[in-house]
Amino acid sequence: MRNCRGLQSLPPDVAPGSPKQHALSNLAQTRYERALMLQRFNQLDEAQRLARQVLRAHPGHGPTLQLLAALACLQGQPKQGLQLIEAARAAEPGNAAAHTNRARILADLGEPAQALAALDRALALRPA
Numbered sequence: 001m002r003n004c005r006g007l008q009s010l011p012p013d014v015a016p017g018s019p020k021q022h023a024l025s026n027l028a029q030t031r032y033e034r035a036l037m038l039q040r041f042n043q044l045d046e047a048q049r050l051a052r053q054v055l056r057a058h059p060g061h062g063p064t065l066q067l068l069a070a071l072a073c074l075q076g077q078p079k080q081g082l083q084l085i086e087a088a089r090a091a092e093p094g095n096a097a098a099h100t101n102r103a104r105i106l107a108d109l110g111e112p113a114q115a116l117a118a119l120d121r122a123l124a125l126r127p128a
Contacts, residue, residue, distance in 0.1 A: 031051075031053055035054070036067065039067065039071060044074055048075075062098065065084050065085070065091060069088060070101070
């Protein structure tokens with residue numbers, strides 16, 4: 001298992017601070033951006049702690065759920081990552097990155113048919 005290293009913790013078309021990003025309070029936004037930075041520096045426990053604080057303040061926040069899914073996978077918990085990415089998909093069914101991340105997790109879990117179906121859905125949402 002590759003521990004889902006290819007997961008996108010932030011949808012590529014939504015950069016921190018961009019107008020497209022889902023509204024968070026200033027404190028939650030700061031915590032979210034710090035959690036992303038900590039993930040990049042492999043400080044996964046602290047990143048997870050901050051992301052969970054954001055999620056408590058903003059339940060169902062899709063990008064935070066995706067970040068937590070990536071963190072779970074990086075910590076060797078792909079089944080938990082799958083649960084979190086499913087919650088992210090439920091929060092934002094039209095988010096192609098969530099479907100792509102789901103495909104990566106399913107591939108790591110040895111579910112190639114489901115992974116390909118998730119990629120097909122991601123492509124349908126974001127055609128070339």
